[in-house]
Amino acid sequence: MAEKYIIVTGGVLSGIGKGVVSASIGRLLKELGLKVNSLKIDPYLNVDAGTMNPNQHGEVFVTEDGYEADLDLGHYERFLGIEMKSFNNMTAGQVYKYVIEKEREGKYLGATVQMVPHVTERIKERIEEIDTEVLLIEIGGTVGDIEGEIFLEAVRELSFEKGRENFMFIHVTFVPYLHVTNEFKTKPTQQSIQLLRRIGIQPDMLLVRTEKEIDLSSLEKVALFGGVPLEYVVNLPDLANVYEVPQMLYEKNIHVLISSKLNLEISKEVGELSWKCPKTFKNLKIAMICKYLGTDDAYKSIMESVFLSGTKRPDLINSEELEEMNEEEIRILLSKYEGIIIPGGFGSRGIEGKIKAIKYARENNVPLLGICLGMQLMVIEYARNVFDYKEANSTEFDENTPYPVIDLMEEQKKMLNLGGTMRLGAQKIEIFPNTKLHKIYGEKNSVLERHRHRYEVNYKEFENMFEKGKNVPNKLSISAMTDFVEAIELNSHPFYIGIQYHPEFKTKVGDPHPIFKAFIEAIEKNK
Numbered sequence: 001m002a003e004k005y006i007i008v009t010g011g012v013l014s015g016i017g018k019g020v021v022s023a024s025i026g027r028l029l030k031e032l033g034l035k036v037n038s039l040k041i042d043p044y045l046n047v048d049a050g051t052m053n054p055n056q057h058g059e060v061f062v063t064e065d066g067y068e069a070d071l072d073l074g075h076y077e078r079f080l081g082i083e084m085k086s087f088n089n090m091t092a093g094q095v096y097k098y099v100i101e102k103e104r105e106g107k108y109l110g111a112t113v114q115m116v117p118h119v120t121e122r123i124k125e126r127i128e129e130i131d132t133e134v135l136l137i138e139i140g141g142t143v144g145d146i147e148g149e150i151f152l153e154a155v156r157e158l159s160f161e162k163g164r165e166n167f168m169f170i171h172v173t174f175v176p177y178l179h180v181t182n183e184f185k186t187k188p189t190q191q192s193i194q195l196l197r198r199i200g201i202q203p204d205m206l207l208v209r210t211e212k213e214i215d216l217s218s219l220e221k222v223a224l225f226g227g228v229p230l231e232y233v234v235n236l237p238d239l240a241n242v243y244e245v246p247q248m249l250y251e252k253n254i255h256v257l258i259s260s261k262l263n264l265e266i267s268k269e270v271g272e273l274s275w276k277c278p279k280t281f282k283n284l285k286i287a288m289i290c291k292y293l294g295t296d297d298a299y300k301s302i303m304e305s306v307f308l309s310g311t312k313r314p315d316l317i318n319s320e321e322l323e324e325m326n327e328e329e330i331r332i333l334l335s336k337y338e339g340i341i342i343p344g345g346f347g348s349r350g351i352e353g354k355i356k357a358i359k360y361a362r363e364n365n366v367p368l369l370g371i372c373l374g375m376q377l378m379v380i381e382y383a384r385n386v387f388d389y390k391e392a393n394s395t396e397f398d399e400n401t402p403y404p405v406i407d408l409m410e411e412q413k414k415m416l417n418l419g420g421t422m423r424l425g426a427q428k429i430e431i432f433p434n435t436k437l438h439k440i441y442g443e444k445n446s447v448l449e450r451h452r453h454r455y456e457v458n459y460k461e462f463e464n465m466f467e468k469g470k471n472v473p474n475k476l477s478i479s480a481m482t483d484f485v486e487a488i489e490l491n492s493h494p495f496y497i498g499i500q501y502h503p504e505f506k507t508k509v510g511d512p513h514p515i516f517k518a519f520i521e522a523i524e525k526n527k
């Protein structure tokens with residue numbers, strides 16, 4: 001159970017940075033000595049984000065406990081610096097599934113099961129599962145969405161049960177600027193506040209997102225229509241770097257306004273925020289060879305891991321385009337880049353293009369980081385071009401390959417029969433001494449890293465391709481293992497590392513995952 005609740009809702013448009021603003025509020029309060037946790041509510045009917053298309057919805061973020069979450073949980077993990085768990089995300093799908101299953105089990109004792117009180121009761125139970133001083137609850141979507149309404153009703157009820165003095169409603173809204181008439185337009189914001197009021201929620205604070213600094217008279221209008229004191233109406237203009245938002249909130253005194261509304265004691269009043277967020281960015285040219293090009297969000301955690309290591313974000317290159325190219329064309333395209341990342345993925349689209357990029361990076365000493373599918377493709381490329389296993393493949397892409405160097409292991413086949421699908425979440429990995437990876441991890445012999453995949457390196461059948469913990473010419477060196485191969489490397493290359501797990505999910509602001517730091521150092525050294 002939490003002592004104080006901050007509910008963040010959004011108005012007018014989605015995509016105005018409500019997640020970043022909420023995570024930044026959390027960070028600011030944490031900086032001031034409060035214990036903060038978060039709950040992201042997603043009003044969609046999916047039970048989790050595992051099956052959602054990254055092009056539409058952004059990456060699937062995997063938590064330490066193996067939950068497949070919305071990418072917003074990644075913001076919270078990076079901003080708050082704490083590990084998110086499955087209880088930090090609630091979807092409408094989970095709530096309805098629970099209520100319907102409970103009804104089927106006869107546990108409602110003959111009652112007519114209804115949205116209010118049964119669904120709202122479950123929502124409140126989920127909220128109350130989180131123990132912390134301040135709980136930030138971000139409700140996804142915008143006020144007025146049909147599927148979000150029941151969550152608003154639940155938090156409204158809870159605010160009365162817990163005492164309105166323990167609740168703060170913050171509405172993040174957008175005020176567009178009309179270039180033709182040279183003015184800000186507050187009408188959509190007024191209307192979204194009215195929608196909130198109609199369900200019985202009076203916002204305590206309005207965070208007004210704009211393209212550029214707004215004029216005072218527009219803010220006064222919003223305050224008047226919103227019934228919110230002017231000092232609680234705060235303008236947040238666009239910032240190029242999202243990690244500067246907590247500082248901006250601090251400068252605008254948001255923490256003072258929140259603590260006076262909620263009666264919070266803040267231990268630290270003044271000074272700079274303590275987090276070490278890079279302010280300048282190296283202009284290294286990194287290419288990410290991938291298949292989702294619609295939005296950076298599809299590879300959010302990788303992009304942010306590079307950025308938080310102090311380097312501008314990688315360029316996305318279409319792996320399908322590479323499929324059609326010959327070696328010379330690949331060389332012309334990729335020679336502009338100083339480092340290459342091959343991210344995770346599922347399905348065969350574009351994999352031959354990625355394999356070509358891997359060959360180019362291996363042969364031309366370009367630093368290469370392969371993550372999950374990326375690592376599997378590094379093994380396939382090596383089998384085909386160094387071991388002459390010409391048709392080597394993963395059975396994910398070619399069930400009949402004569403050289404299944406990536407395959408489902410017996411244990412997994414059993415798991416699949418039982419309806420289990422993937423290896424998910426954190427597992428303890430052994431790192432072999434005298435490898436590059438061991439050095440990268442500061443000589444740690446074991447680490448916890450997060451997984452999300454089905455297929456594994458077929459080490460048993462292709463042992464001859466590998467050397468465990470040792471670097472031997474013309475073999476891939478295995479640098480980490482569980483029961484399965486977890487990482488490979490080539491010592492003779494400036495940086496040729498493939499990992500079966502996802503280091504990008506463990507980056508925090510001020511503490512990017514060491515593999516990204518090492519990758520970037522290798523690129524600089526190689527220049």
Ligand code: GLN
Nearest residue numbers: 344345372373453454455
């Ligand atoms: N498709 C591969 C597998 O299932 C890799 C998954 C991934 O990259 N996350 O093993």
